[in-house]
Amino acid sequence: MNLTDVVSHAGFAGYAQVGFVVSLVAFVGLVAWVTFRPRSEMKAHAQMILDEEQATQQVLTNDRRQP
C-alpha cells in the first residue's frame, strides 16, 4: 500500500468542514489570548514606532553627495 492508496481511501467528504472548524477554534484561541494581554503592555508596544527616532543619537555630517 502506498501513499496514494492511503489518501485515496481517506474520505474527504467532511475535509473542508473539519478544516474550517479547527481553524475557527485556533482563531478564537488567538483572540482570547490577545484580548487578555495587559493594556499598558500593548500600548507600549504600539508606541515603538514613534519612539524609533528618539532612541537614536544623531550627528550630521556633510561629506559626500549621493545620487
Place this chain on the structure above:
Amino acid sequence: MDQTAAVPSEGAARLEEFTYDEATPRAFAFATVLWGVVGMLVGLLVALELAFPRVSGGVPFLSFGRLRPLHTNAVIFAFAANAVFAAVYYSTQRLCKARMFSDVLSRIHFWGWQAIIVAAAITLPLGISQGKEYAELEWPIDIAVALVWVVFAINYFGTLARRRERHMYVSLWFYSATVVTIAILHIFNNLSIPAAPWKSYSIYAGVQDALMQWWYGHNAVGFLLTTPFLGLMYYFMPKAAGRPVFSYRLSIIHFWSLVFIYIWAGPHHLHYTALPEWASTLGMLFSVMLWMPSWGGMLNGLLTLRGAWQKVSADPVLKFFVVGVTFYGMATFEGPLLSVKSVNALSHYTDWTIAHVHAGALGWVGFMTFGMLYWMMPRLCQTELWSKKLATTHFWIATVGLVLYIVPIYVAGITQGSMWRSIDDGGRLAYPDFIETLSAVIPMYVVRVFGGTLYLLGAVLAFVNLLATWARRPARYEIVVHKVAALAPGFQDPPLPKSRLKGAAVVDLAHTIDVWQQAAWHRRLERLPLRFTAYVAVAVVIASLFEIIPTFLIRSNVPTIQTVKPYTPLELAGRDIYLGEGCYNCHSQMIRPILAETKRYGEFSKPGEFVYDHPFQWGSRRIGPDLAREGGRQSSVWQVLHLQNPRQINERSIMPEYAWMLDKDIDFDGIPARLRAMKKVGVPYDDATLSAGAALARKQAALVAKEIVDQKGPAGLDTKQVVALVAYLQRLGKDLYAAPEPAIAAATTPPAAPPAATSPHEGGAL
C-alpha cells in the same frame, strides 16, 4: 557592508555608529513610479483595444493577448514590487536601527530586479510565455527571479540578524511573511521542463496545474499585494499621522490569522470547474474566514487616525492612505463574497472580477504606494515636496479615475453574467449569440478608458512631482550618523508568571492556562526573527500541503478517460502558439455544469480531459466564447478567415487580427525537442512519434492545408502557423466523443452525440 564602528561612549553603554542606506530606497521609489507609468500606459492601451479593437492594427506585439500579460506583470512585479522594496529598504533599517546587511546585495537586488522587468517587457510582446496567468515569464527569467529574490532575502534577514532593536515591529512580521512565502510560491508554481532556450512545459497538468496555479495566483495577491502593503500601512500611517497604531492586539490577530488563512483560499478561483468539490469548498470556507483578519486590519489602519482626522483634510499623504485602506476594506469584503459559490457562478469569467481586482490594485496598492512615496521621497531627498498642491490634485484625479474605472466594469460584469445565464420562457438561451453579450458592455469599456486615463494622468503628475522634488535636493546630502547601543548578547526573558489561582480549588490545567494566558509569548517571538519566520513558513507550508497532497494523490480526483490522447505534433505546435499569443486572456476552456453554460457550449468539462494539458488553459475571463468544445464547431476555413480578420466574419467582434499567422512559418525543427520535453513531464508519446515528430507535423499540416483549400480557402498554407493553430482548435473537446479503441471499447462508453470528425483532426490518429 554595514558601515558600523564601535565607539566608546561616556556612559556604561557601548554605542555603535552607523548610517542608513538611503540611495537604495530612493532608487526603488523612482523605479516604482517610472514602471507604474509604463504599466498603466500598457493597461490603458489594452483597455483601448477592447473598446476600439482596430487600435492594435494587426501588429503582432500590440495584440491584446500579448500586451495584457505585459500590463499585469508590469503593475504587479514592476510597480507594486518596487514599491514593496522601497518600503522594506526604508523602514526595515529604521525599525532595526541598522544599515541594510550589504550595500552590494542591495545594488544586485535593485539592478537585478530592473533587468528582470526589462526582460519581461521584451519577451512578453514577442509572444514568449508559459501561458500561466501572472506567471507568464519563461524559465530563464523565472530562475533570475528566484536568484534575485534570494539576494533580497539574505539582505533582509541579514539586517534583522544585525538589528539594534530587540523586538520586531509589526511591519517586519508582514515583510518576513512576504519574503518567505513569495519564494515558495514562485518556485513551486514555475517548476517546468525546458524544451528550448525560451520554451518550457509545466510539470503539472490539468486539474493539478489549475490548483497549483491558483494557489500561486491567489497567494501572489496575498503575499505581494497584501502583506507587504499592510507592513507599509503599519509603518507609514502612524508616521504620517504622528500617532501609534490603534491596536497592537489587533495587529497580532490580523497578522497570524491572515497568514494562516490566506494560503488556503486559492481554489475559490476554480468553483464549478473540474477541480474536486472538496477543494472548492475548502477554498470558499477559508475565503469567507478571511473577512475577519482583513477587516481587523482595515479598522486598525483607519482607527490609527483617531484624534488626527483633522490632518487628513490638509495632508495629501493621509488622503491617499485613508482611501487606500478604505479600498482594502472594500476589496476584502468583496473577495470573500465572490468566493461564495452561488455568487461566483454569476461573477466568474465576467468583468466583475476585473473590477474587483482593480478596486484592490488601483485603490489599495496604488493609493498606499503614492501615499508612501509622497511621505518618503522628501525625506530621502532631504527637501520639501515640490508641490503639495499637485499631490492633492493627483489624489482627486486618481479618485475620480478609479471610480470611473470600476463602476462601469462592475456594471459590465453583472450585465454580462446575467445575459449569459438568461433563459427565455421556452427554455432557450435568451442571448444565444455570444457577441450580443459582448456588444452590450462595449459602452462600459469606453467609460473605463476615461477612468484609466485619469488614473494614469495622476501617476504622471506623481512622477513629475517626485522628479522635481529630487531636483531640489541639496548639493550634498547630509549623512546622518546614528549612535545606538548594540544589543546585549545574553538577553534573558522575564520569568514565567505564577498562577493567580494559587489556593483556588481548580484542576492543574486551570493553573497552566492561567500561566499561559499571562505569559508574553508573542513578545518573546518578536525578538526571535528566525523562529518567527520559521513559524510563518510552517503555517504556509502545512496549509499548502493540506490542499496540494490530496489533489495530487486521490485517484478519483481525475478519473481517466480512455479516449483522451496526447496532442499530435502539429496540434502541440498550435497549442504553443495559443499559449504564446495569450489566447487564455480572453477564452476559457472550461464548461461549468451550469444549465446556461452547457446549453451554450456543450457537455460540461471533465477532469480527465486535461491530463495532457501542460499547462492547463481553463482561463479566468471570457471576453470571447469558451473554446473547450471548439473542435468541429466551425470549418477549418472559417477558423482561418476568422483569425485573419475576425471582423470579416462578424463585424462586432473585438478579437485582434492574426493575419500574420498566414505568413509566418511553423518551427517544424523545434517540434522534436518539444515532444521530448512533454514526454519528460509525463505525456506518453511513443518512440515513433518522438523520432518522426517534425515529419508527422508536416504531414498533418499538408492535410489541414488541403482541407482549407477544399473549403475554398487560401492556398499555400502548408507550413504556416495558422494551420497549426487551426489543427489545435479543431481538436479541442473532441476526445470525449472519440470512438474508443476496440480493446477498451467494452470498458468505457463515451457520451453520445459526437460532433462530426474530419480526417485531418482525428485525435491521436497521426
